Amino acid sequence: MLRVENLETYIEQFHILQSVTFEVIEGTITVLFGRNGAGKSTTLRTIMGFYHVSRGGVYYKNEKLNGLPTHVIASKGIGYVPEDQGIFQHLTVEETFALAKKEKDPEGEAKAEWMLEIFPDLKKYWHKKSGYLSGGQKQMLAIARAYINSSGLLLIDEPSKGLSPLMVEKLMESIVKIKKKTTILLVEQNFFMSNHIGDYYYMMDDGKIVHQGFMNDLRKDKETVRKYLGIS
C-alpha cells in the first residue's frame, strides 16, 4: 500500500534519511522503531511532504507522492498524527470532529460515530475545549481526527509519548481495533508497549533501516532489541 524507496532527506545541511526503504502492506500494522534521533519522525514528515525528497520515492497505491504538496498528499486518504498531536486547543471535541469531516465523504458521519465507540472519553467530553483534555484524551482526539479525515492509511507518530503505562495500554488496544478498517504505520521507541500490536517492524538507527521482519520474530530477538533500543 505504501512503499518508500531509497529515501534521502536533508534538513538544512544535515543528511538525515539515508537510503530508507520499507513497505506497509494493506491491512497490517507496521511499526517503525528506533531510539531518539533515529529519523522516525523525519520519515513520516517526508512521506507527508513537509520535507523535500532529495533522492528516492514515496509511493501510495503505486502513485508517486514525493513532489506533491502536503494537502494533496493528505487528500489521497493518508491521515497523519504528528508527535505533538497538532490539535487546536481552543476548539471543542465536537468542533474538532466537525472540522475533520470532509464535506464530500459520505462515510464521514459513520467514521465519526465509530471513533466515539472506540474512544468513549471523547463522547464524554464532547463540549470540552481540546486544550483542557488530558494527554491521553488529546492523543485519542488526534487519532480520531486523522482517521475521520483519511480513507486507507494512518501514520501515527509516537502515541505513547508522555503517557502512563495504563493509558498507553488503552491506546494500543484502540489502535488494534482501528486496524480492522485501516492500515497503520506506527512510529514508536517504546518496544514493551507496542510490540504486541504490530505485524511487521522496521528498525531505524542513524537515518537508516538496520533491521526488519515479523514482529513475532523480534519479540524473541532480545539482542536486536537491546542493541537498537537499549533495552533487553
Ligand SMILES: Nc1ncnc2c1ncn2[C@@H]1O[C@H](COP(=O)(O)OP(=O)(O)OP(=O)(O)O)[C@@H](O)[C@H]1O
Ligand atoms: N528541524 C530540524 N533541524 C535540524 N535537525 C533536525 C531537525 N529535525 C530533526 N533533526 C535531526 O534529525 C535527526 C532525526 O530526528 P527525528 O526527529 O526524525 O528522530 P526520531 O527518530 O523521530 O526521534 P524522536 O523519537 O526523538 O523524535 C536528529 O538527529 C535530529 O536532531
